[in-house]
Amino acid sequence: EADIYQTPRYLVIGTGKKITLECSQTMGHDKMYWYQQDPGMELHLIHYSYGVNSTEKGDLSSESTVSRIRTEHFPLTLESARPSHTSQYLCASSEYFVTENTEAFFGQGTRLTVV
Amino acid sequence: DQQVKQNSPSLSVQEGRISILNCDYTNSMFDYFLWYKKYPAEGPTFLISISSIKDKNEDGRFTVFLNKSAKHLSLHIVPSQPGDSAVYFCAASLSNSGYALNFGKGTSLLVTP
Numbered sequence: 536e537a538d539i540y541q542t543p544r545y546l547v548i549g550t551g552k553k554i555t556l557e558c559s560q561t562m563g564h565d566k567m568y569w570y571q572q573d574p575g576m577e578l579h580l581i582h583y584s585y586g587v588n589s590t591e592k593g594d595l596s597s598e599s600t601v602s603r604i605r606t607e608h609f610p611l612t613l614e615s616a617r618p619s620h621t622s623q624y625l626c627a628s629s630e631y632f633v634t635e636n637t638e639a640f641f642g643q644g645t646r647l648t649v650v
Numbered sequence: 651d652q653q654v655k656q657n658s659p660s661l662s663v664q665e666g667r668i669s670i671l672n673c674d675y676t677n678s679m680f681d682y683f684l685w686y687k688k689y690p691a692e693g694p695t696f697l698i699s700i701s702s703i704k705d706k707n708e709d710g711r712f713t714v715f716l717n718k719s720a721k722h723l724s725l726h727i728v729p730s731q732p733g734d735s736a737v738y739f740c741a742a743s744l745s746n747s748g749y750a751l752n753f754g755k756g757t758s759l760l761v762t763p
Contacts, residue, residue: 575755577652577754578741579753644692
């Protein structure tokens with residue numbers, strides 16, 4: 536069973552608020568990822584990290600930012616939430632680069648609604 | 651630009667029969683292909699994968715076939731069980747993007763008793 540946790544599971548917040556979505560893993564994985572998924576759509580990579588102090592933007596442009604100060608923690612922050620940020624956010628981690636023999640483990644996701 | 655495509659949003663199969671989920675991709679540089687299964691209100695869980703140098707990988711009831719010339723892969727589930735009902739995502743990884751996963755939109759499989 537994967538040990539990767541996301542909080543909160545659900546969040547409804549007003550426009551303009553600053554929010555941080557938490558993601559923690561206890562597996563000691565170097566690689567961590569944030570994906571965004573709208574209903575019925577594919578997961579889009581928005582950020583990833585190879586390790587501490589490493590962050591990269593993914594394929595989908597996002598107004599969010601991430602940090603990786605500790606191996607186990609990869610929070611995502613929106614400085615000013617907007618209705619267009621309403622989506623599900625999924626965090627994942629992997630021990631090595633994802634290949635045939637290395638999978639990525641996903642958290643349960645945070646469903647964000649901005650009103 | 652979507653590089654991994656699952657053109658069937660849903661599939662219904664009778665219990666005991668074969669389920670075949672299809673996936674097409676556009677980028678011939680993908681190194682690995684994976685299938686993930688997702689239940690409602692949960693994160694995706696890994697199911698099975700295949701390297702781009704292989705054409706078949708089998709794990710119990712699950713087999714993935716890769717046709718590189720057609721840029722097509724499929725997941726076969728035999729025999730299908732009601733517990734297999736979930737959304738199945740096809741994903742591909744690319745070495746020059748840190749092996750991060752590119753996902754399709756998913757296919758919702760319903761296995762009926």
